Amino acid sequence: MDRALAYYPGKRVAITGGLGFIGSNLARRLVALGSDVLLIDSMVPDYGGNLANVDDIRDRVRINFADIRDVYAMSYLVQGQDIIFNLAGQVSHIDSMRDPYTDLEINCRAQLSLLEACRYHNPTVKIVYASTRQVYGRPLRTPVDETHVARPTDVNGINKLAGESYHIVYNNAYGVRSTVLRLTNTYGPRQLMKHNRQGFLPWFVRQVLDDQEIQIYGDGQQRRDFTYVDDVVDAFLLVGCTSHTDGEIYNLGGDSASLLEVVKLLIELAGRGRYRLVPWPAEKRAIDIGSYEADYRKLTAAVGWYPRTSLADGLREMIRYYEQRRQYYW
């Protein structure tokens, strides 16, 4: 075991969104570390909760089906936890524009009620909140560090910014210790593959595996950085077990590539697939952020984190996973 993670054995750990993509990968690591793991998930269709994500660890975790909007259930569930990895959220940008109220209820109101619950029922807990680079909107400069002004381009980015800010305010005003991670494009095994509204990369992987034509909007030159899910799990674990990260916001980052480069790499790795450049749909263009690249040096300085997995290695692993287990995800 990494010495930095010696905190976790025997600790009571809750994960909201625990049956989702990142939550379930985190649960697997915590089980291996010997934590007492509680997974909380609403199983909202289309959000990513999937029991297949935990089928190999199901007898070593507790699962509680509840929605984080359920104030009373959450007030009970937070009690006695040493740490809460707070990953539950509405993550689709386009859904937030079509139904801004649901995004508000989940990404703002439910975050407030979770924090109020901790303030009154578990004030010594540590929370790590999963936020997003979407809060920055269209960058004024890249790489983007945490002092870059936040100008979200969509309702999801606005509400996630509010959600992370609540955590920081409750840390500073009430001592509910919280750390915020701003995730960029996370990818890997156990990611939702049923629709294309939670990021383009899993959808591209699905289309390659199905030997279908990938549609790339515009010229495909827009750049993103990609973090493999195991590296994201590392970041959560590392900031969760130290108090000097309390009240802080950190970017995650990873290998940078243009969309066109990613697609070509995917096709090469899978040995099948094809693509076509198509014009931007107006609805998506309106909220697009252009090119993005994170500066994650603050997180490296704080806990020694850096992304260990190359994009090629990560995609290879992702393809391998879904080739074996597509029936649970398609």
Place this chain on the structure above:
Amino acid sequence: MDRALAYYPGKRVAITGGLGFIGSNLARRLVALGSDVLLIDSMVPDYGGNLANVDDIRDRVRINFADIRDVYAMSYLVQGQDIIFNLAGQVSHIDSMRDPYTDLEINCRAQLSLLEACRYHNPTVKIVYASTRQVYGRPLRTPVDETHVARPTDVNGINKLAGESYHIVYNNAYGVRSTVLRLTNTYGPRQLMKHNRQGFLPWFVRQVLDDQEIQIYGDGQQRRDFTYVDDVVDAFLLVGCTSHTDGEIYNLGGDSASLLEVVKLLIELAGRGRYRLVPWPAEKRAIDIGSYEADYRKLTAAVGWYPRTSLADGLREMIRYYEQRRQYYW
């Protein structure tokens, strides 16, 4: 009439929070300019709506009592308006910490529903949204310009930031033309004087007029800038009638002074009153932002606005007003 304001005669103008402090002062100017003015106000106790604010123009405006949280009433009321000055809000920082949900409903959810109403029922309207320098939190540098990172210290600052961001996103994604003004400490006639949870300055004025002891937290060296309400009204009118302000965020500013200097000036102008330095209450210290001063050059460059009224002149006018009309405000 200022030529820049030739837009307003005959225009249909709605003001949310129209019976409040700034809304009623704005209404008075719009009536003088010959606009067709609709005042929308919820009359939530303690928020600032006061019919005495409009008693001299009451036969020249229409008044509709409704809460901006009332989706259906608002969907009807926005129809046919040329411009909406969107001033309704929960403005107390300390109240937002005691009851974060109400702040969320008013400053986030109701803003979304107003924008959705405009998107579907009045897509060509222009909106000017009253935001606050509280979105910046504790400044990293002063004077603060609009590129300064927003790190609110309280729930109100977080939710107001979300509220203004919704306006910008609806401007950019749907063409619902919106301009955001970030107000600093506004003061003047028709300001709420009943309690001390909507800013310290009106409370200081009340205490001076009542010859009571003002309590200043800490050493009184924390600085604020102060904008007289007539200057704030000018800013709303100037950005409201031009399209090159669409999608933009502007700081307002004004004379800068320490709290101690303001109190001494007030006592001098009123010819009575006294003060004492007291320790910070923990609840207030936790959300205090330290010293703040706005850089408002972006607004000057855009529409020629600058604060015309000195702090001494503005306070003199404010004292004169409340000496004559205290029975409607105390």
